[in-house]
Amino acid sequence: MELPAMTSDPRPQPYVTAFGPDFTFAFDDWITNPAGLGAVPAESHGRTVGIIGAGISGVICAYELMKLGLRPVVFESGQFGGRLRSQSFEGTTNAIAELGGMRFPLSSTAFYHYVDMLGIETRPFPNPLTKAAGSTVIDLAGETLYAETIDDLPPLFREVGAAYQQALEDHAQFGALQAAIKARDAALVKELWNPIAQAWDDRSFYDFIASSDAFKKLSFRHREVFGQVGFGTGGWDSDFPNSMLEILRVNLLGLDDDQHYMVGGVEQVPRGLWTRSPEKMVHWPEGMTLEKLHGGSTRPGVVKVRKQGDDGPFEVTDRWGRVETFDALISTCQSWLMTTSMDFEERLLAQDMWMALDRTRYMQSSKTFVMVDRPFWRDRDPETGREVMSVTLTDRMTRGTYLFEDGPNAPAVMCLTYSWMSDALKMEPLPVEKRVDLALDALRKIYPKVDITQHIIGNPITVSWESDENFLGAFKGALPGHYRYNYRMYGHFEQSGMPPEQRGLFLAGDGISWTPAWVEGAVQTALNAVWGVMTHLGGHSHPSNPGPGDAYAEHGPVDLGG
Incomplete structure (x- = not known):
């Protein structure tokens, strides 16, 4: 089967992008403008900015702030990359389990700016009823339907x-x-x-x-x-x-x-930015990277945050007791961690902001992957002429089964089960072997003539994001009535009306965005925070390329009131 590759969006203009609808600001235009994002005064060059979290939001904050001549310092309590987590199966380089984000819509143009800059190859994601999937099976209430297009279904x-x-x-x-x-x-x-x-x-x-x-x-x-x-x-x-x-x-x-996926894993994006030297950078010597700036590694996790006076620096204590001071601070972690995992000084945020952060509701998610010897699902049943197995949607415990391949004779990957909320909680207490057994049992009922086990090689890989102490859930799922909470969190980067003690701390990450679970939200909130830090330290956007804070009063979200 042909596996088309791409590194840029081939669609004719105009097309849908993640423009608004709450904040109608073109982030992709801002970051690609030749004038750059802006500048800080020369006397601010080298000033330090602490960043909590080395997910895509934290790494983009660090990358763009380094370009401005500031010194970002990234803290990470778990794994680099956050929920852009790609795990290779043992002994392979191309067989990847995408434990977090795995589907990236082309409308995420700010995110794809960094993907294209790094030269990462992408391919269409094998979603149901797409050419990339080839075929789809829908198994519902005991009835199994095979389709290659929507017209094949009832x-x-x-x-x-x-x-x-x-x-x-x-x-x-x-x-x-x-x-x-x-x-x-x-x-x-x-x-x-x-x-x-x-x-x-x-x-x-x-x-x-x-x-x-x-x-x-x-x-x-x-x-x-x-x-x-x-x-x-x-x-x-x-x-x-x-x-x-x-x-x-x-x-x-x-x-x-x-939607597309990243060949070789999406974790290449944050790791690529970590090791890339920007083409246009002030203050730092040519060839500087985030990796070099950090001496090779992120700092350990943060356990305590304080501020010296109202206008003084932030004091950050890491898990080994080391205290460092910063001129500004960005928190990109999931919001619950600011009260459950860190001793965060309360006066740094307004009480209604703490309410919003603590009332954020996170959704559960579980995935289990196996590696197989080849994409055997492309074999044809001699009786029906159909592919012997397909991308599968079902009401059984597996819910969604997705199939990934890198050629007819290369090892391939099966996401045996991708489930959410109550279905994910059914998996949460089970070891990986039991999860695989349950998934295979469900798939046998859908494909009684297919022996998946004869193709499995290596060890399975699984994740339950709600059991990870650094996440406590996969991503935000706002409930009815939560708009006002989101309004507070998202707009926090524009701090002109805040009391002095609350200025200089910025929030970022998809959890405070209007589009939780989508990487574009993490990227856009990171860029908001970059603008916030830049202006907090005396800088400003280029006159020909106004930033998100410059446009917020006119184009920001509607205020529904208290």
Whole structure:
């Protein structure tokens, strides 16, 4: 099977990007402008900025601040890369288990700026009913359906997709909003989106589905199918309790469409930035990298944060008791860790901000992978002519099974099970061998003639993000009524109206973004924090390339009030 490669977006203009809808600022334009992000005064060169967390958000903060001539110092309590975690199977280089983010929509243009800069190869992700998948099996309520296109499925599935599209149009002016996003018409996006934010903040995804005229005309079975296997990348039932605004953003910004994966693993992105010397950099000598600036390694995890007076430096204590001082501080970790894992001085954030950080709700996620000798699923059944196994969506315990290959005779990877929330919690207490056994048992019922075990080589790999003390969950899933919390967290980088003791500490990461679980949110909030640090230390954006803080008053999220 042909495996097309790409390192840039081939789509004709205009196309959907992650532009807004809450903050209509073109981050991709800002970071690619030849004028650069801005500058700090020469007397600020070399000033230190502490960064908590070496995920993609923390590493991008460090990379861009180093380019400005500042000295970033990154602390990491767990593994480098955060939830961009790629684990190779033993003895291989190309057989990768993507334990965190694995699907990256082309609309994530700020993220792809760094991917392209590093020259990382990408390929279309084998989502259900895509050319990359080849074939798809939907197994629901004991019935197994094989399809290579949507037209191979019974009419019910097309009815479900059509009903959802109609509901989006009826309740969210979907077509008009996407057209405004494509055109980057900031004023029109805000005009259309702000009333939707007000109308749907208190209502759940399931409420949106069940109350829509399009679904009312259909049976409960249609809603059940939508929840169990959905459309596009899979079922949506784990998101049913979430705020509908969370889902609307995913759909509007094309985050569930045109997805790619990184050949060799997405962890190459943060690691590539760590070892790359920027082409345009002030203050530091030619060839400087984050790795060299840190003496080869990140600092250990942070356990305590204090501030000297109201305008003084931040004191950061690491897990071995070493205390360092910083002129500014960025926290990119999941928000619960600021109260559960660190002794964070309370006065550094307003009490309503602490409320928002602690009320953030994280979703559970589990994956289990095995390596196989070859992509045997491409074999054809002599009786039916069909591929013997397919990308699989099911209501069984596995929920989603995805297949990755690097050629017909090379070792391949199976994500046996990818599950969320209650389905992930069923796996949480089990060792990896038991998880594999349960997944294989479920798949045998779908593929009784296929012996997967004869192809498995090496040891399986698994993850449950809720059991990792450095994460406590996979990512944020905002509940109805959480918009105001997100509004506080996201806008924290613009600090002109804050009391002195609260200035200089910045938040970043996808958990404070409007698009949790998507790497673009982590990248955009990192760039917000970079602008915040730059201005906090006396700098400013280039006049021809205003930054996010310069645009925030006009283009920022609507304030729904207290």
